[in-house]
Amino acid sequence: MExxxxxxxxxxxxxxxxxALRSTTIVLSNQREINFYHKLFCTMLDGKTCNVLTNTTYTQACNVxxxxxxDINDLDNVIYRECDESTYQIRVSILHDFLRCYEYLLHIYYKLELQKGQAQGPEENRK
Known part of the structure; x- marks a missing residue:
């Protein structure tokens, strides 16, 4: 794909x-120098971009x-699965993670209130 x-x-x-970034040096009035070294990461990426950069073809698969x-419930398989360390520097936006976490908590709340996986019938849909 182009x-x-x-x-x-x-x-x-x-x-x-x-x-190519170089360190920043600040010279203070008493001839002391402070050096700042920059370490930048691409952290404001969306899921599609992360999938393209990590060659993940399935959109719901973990990039790492x-x-x-x-396969997520097969703990024996997941625990011993090899992780691609080159993908550690490619991160999804924190905002995206926050929204997904909030959505997950809402789903837990709904399920606790209904004591079911989903609402079925007119009575439960009104809750």
């Missing part, structure tokens, strides 16, 4: 700009260990 290739090229361009919702 869009995916251009996305990967842009990401590589940004990574090369980050690698490639576990799918179907």
């Amino acid at each position: 869009c995916d290739e251009s996305l990967k090229e842009e990401y590589d361009n940004i990574k090369s700009q980050i690698a 260990c490639r576990v799918t919702p179907k």
